[in-house]
Amino acid sequence: MSSIAAAWKRLPWWVEPMAVVFALTAFGIYSLTIVVFYPGVFQEYVSPFYSPEVGRPDWLPWFITAPVLILWIPLGFRATCYYYRKAYYRAFFWDPPACQAKAQQLDRPWARSTESYKGERALFVLNNIHRYFLYATIMVVAFLWYEAFLTVFTPDGFQITVASLLWFLNIVLVSAYTFSCHSFRHLVGGNKDCYSCIRGGNVRRKTYNFVSRLNTRHPQWAWYSLVSLLATDIYLRLMQAGVITDFPIIGG
Amino acid sequence: MDSNSAEQKDMASKAHADVHADEKAAANGKTAKLRIFRGDSGGGELVDYELPLVEGMVVLDAVLYVQAHQAGDLAVRWNCKAAHCGSCSAEINGKPRLLCKTRIEEFDGGEIQVHPLKAFPVIKDLVSDISWNYQVSKGIKPFTSDEQAPFTMYEEDVERLYEPKKCIECFMCQDVCHVLRTHHKHAEFAGPRFFVRNQWLEMHPMDNQDRLHDLKEDNGLGLCNITKCCTEVCPVDIHITDNSIIPLKERVADEYYDPAKWLMRKIRGNRGSRNGAAARNGSRNGN
Ligand code: SF4
Numbered sequence: 001m002s003s004i005a006a007a008w009k010r011l012p013w014w015v016e017p018m019a020v021v022f023a024l025t026a027f028g029i030y031s032l033t034i035v036v037f038y039p040g041v042f043q044e045y046v047s048p049f050y051s052p053e054v055g056r057p058d059w060l061p062w063f064i065t066a067p068v069l070i071l072w073i074p075l076g077f078r079a080t081c082y083y084y085r086k087a088y089y090r091a092f093f094w095d096p097p098a099c100q101a102k103a104q105q106l107d108r109p110w111a112r113s114t115e116s117y118k119g120e121r122a123l124f125v126l127n128n129i130h131r132y133f134l135y136a137t138i139m140v141v142a143f144l145w146y147e148a149f150l151t152v153f154t155p156d157g158f159q160i161t162v163a164s165l166l167w168f169l170n171i172v173l174v175s176a177y178t179f180s181c182h183s184f185r186h187l188v189g190g191n192k193d194c195y196s197c198i199r200g201g202n203v204r205r206k207t208y209n210f211v212s213r214l215n216t217r218h219p220q221w222a223w224y225s226l227v228s229l230l231a232t233d234i235y236l237r238l239m240q241a242g243v244i245t246d247f248p249i250i251g252g
Numbered sequence: 253m254d255s256n257s258a259e260q261k262d263m264a265s266k267a268h269a270d271v272h273a274d275e276k277a278a279a280n281g282k283t284a285k286l287r288i289f290r291g292d293s294g295g296g297e298l299v300d301y302e303l304p305l306v307e308g309m310v311v312l313d314a315v316l317y318v319q320a321h322q323a324g325d326l327a328v329r330w331n332c333k334a335a336h337c338g339s340c341s342a343e344i345n346g347k348p349r350l351l352c353k354t355r356i357e358e359f360d361g362g363e364i365q366v367h368p369l370k371a372f373p374v375i376k377d378l379v380s381d382i383s384w385n386y387q388v389s390k391g392i393k394p395f396t397s398d399e400q401a402p403f404t405m406y407e408e409d410v411e412r413l414y415e416p417k418k419c420i421e422c423f424m425c426q427d428v429c430h431v432l433r434t435h436h437k438h439a440e441f442a443g444p445r446f447f448v449r450n451q452w453l454e455m456h457p458m459d460n461q462d463r464l465h466d467l468k469e470d471n472g473l474g475l476c477n478i479t480k481c482c483t484e485v486c487p488v489d490i491h492i493t494d495n496s497i498i499p500l501k502e503r504v505a506d507e508y509y510d511p512a513k514w515l516m517r518k519i520r521g522n523r524g525s526r527n528g529a530a531a532r533n534g535s536r537n538g539n
């Protein structure tokens with residue numbers, strides 16, 4: 001693992017921003033396409049992009065499908081996430097694309113003047129609402145747990161299949177991402193200066209320290225959970241298409 | 253950190269001694285090639301130097317060798333040679349590094365270019381004028397408490413304060429930050445080093461001041477786009493962005509960008525108090 005990290009570091013500086021552009025664009029196109037055009041439920045499995053299932057009023061235009069009514073929550077959560085902000089400011093806005101002197105000279109090559117930089121003071125001041133996306137996402141995460149359990153407690157009884165393992169792996173990674181959030185860290189204890197001065201301070205501090213430990217890997221959780229979302233959805237599509245049949249491990 | 257830097261000090265002074273043991277260097281016959289910026293605020297150029305390579309040599313050793321044997325007028329700032337004082341920061345191959353902590357061997361015989369810090373005006377050769385930082389520092393509300401030190405504080409309340417205290421004021425984070433380096437926002441932006449300092453002050457249980465307004469308005473916290481170059485270069489491994497800047501951004505958001513919190517304050521009406529935030533954050537004497 002560390003040798004992969006070392007090899008990654010030796011690559012030219014532009015590889016990382018380019019890879020991020022490619023990965024995020026591909027993910028964006030994939031997720032938008034499936035939620036608009038393809039149903040996401042197969043037997044007891046619900047694609048994570050379709051959870052929770054909500055009713056959809058008929059008067060909505062065709063491209064606002066039921067999952068689209070939900071998708072803005074996790075999408076907004078990721079778009080305002082401190083880690084993804086770093087990733088897209090670097091990769092999409094080249095502001096700066098990387099840290100070393102040569103790369104920094106290419107900072108926003110299209111900008112008329114370097115002094116016109118506003119950072120998160122102009123449009124991106126909106127990223128400060130990240131915490132509200134967090135609150136909404138926690139509810140979505142609760143549904144994903146519920147649906148993961150539905151894959152093992154089916155109407156026909158208890159079963160464990162490769163798919164259900166995948167569903168659980170996914171929700172564990174999505175939860176790790178959600179609860180390693182900087183806003184969550186602030187909420188549970190980062191906003192306090194003195195734990196011994198407040199009621200429940202010790203619990204607050206312990207929670208804060210736990211979240212801080214998760215938080216050091218926040219970028220990793222961000223990517224792992226993105227991959228697991230994708231893998232879960234693709235697995236469901238493959239089952240839908242009959243390309244693979246699910247392998248039961250216990251029951252089923 | 254202590255045993256670590258003691259070790260570094262040991263290594264550094266050993267290497268330093270070796271540099272002057274010329275006969276030993278000559279014995280292995282290897283050389284190091286350096287390109288060092290020579291010039292001043294009016295401009296300058298890279299000049300090539302070649303010198304005997306000694307095992308364990310750091311870039312500062314090489315620069316001092318050049319100064320002693322080849323270019324007596326070469327200007328370089330250094331003090332401790334143990335990664336402790338933060339004086340010897342410069343740019344090696346386009347990245348801010350401590351000259352005394354960077355081994356020559358790391359570059360495998362490849363090119364080593366040494367430049368002064370670029371975000372500040374060059375005085376001469378490898379020395380930049382970093383005095384702007386001290387001006388910024390003066391503008392930050394100092395630690396203030398209602399109680400007299402020594403304080404009785406609990407470990408669990410101060411464990412977060414050790415990390416920002418590690419700062420050695422090398423100002424490499426300031427140098428690499430694109431807000432200063434590329435966008436020249438020195439007039440509106442305090443820079444990562446001073447967010448680290450503000451975080452220490454703001455999270456200190458005995459401090460009773462509220463710096464959130466200053467952070468937002470005078471220190472330009474909103475200009476930082478959390479792209480983490482500062483974190484990448486910090487020689488004492490302070491997680492500047494994650495542990496100082498983002499927590500401060502969250503506190504500023506509590507105060508200025510959270511509609512629900514704003515409404516609550518309107519209803520409770522405690523907006524006017526100068527120490528409002530300190531009191532709400534549970535500072536011991538913030539009321
Ligand atoms: S994270 Fe912020 S302070 Fe640090 S280098 Fe980037 S813009 Fe500057």
Ligand code: SF4
Nearest residue numbers: 419420422423425486
């Ligand atoms: S925070 Fe780190 S990089 Fe910045 S001045 Fe302090 S020690 Fe140097």
Ligand code: FES
Nearest residue numbers: 081082083181182
């Ligand atoms: S900071 Fe990444 S999800 Fe909140």
Ligand code: FES
Nearest residue numbers: 332333338340352
């Ligand atoms: S000389 Fe003190 S840090 Fe390098």
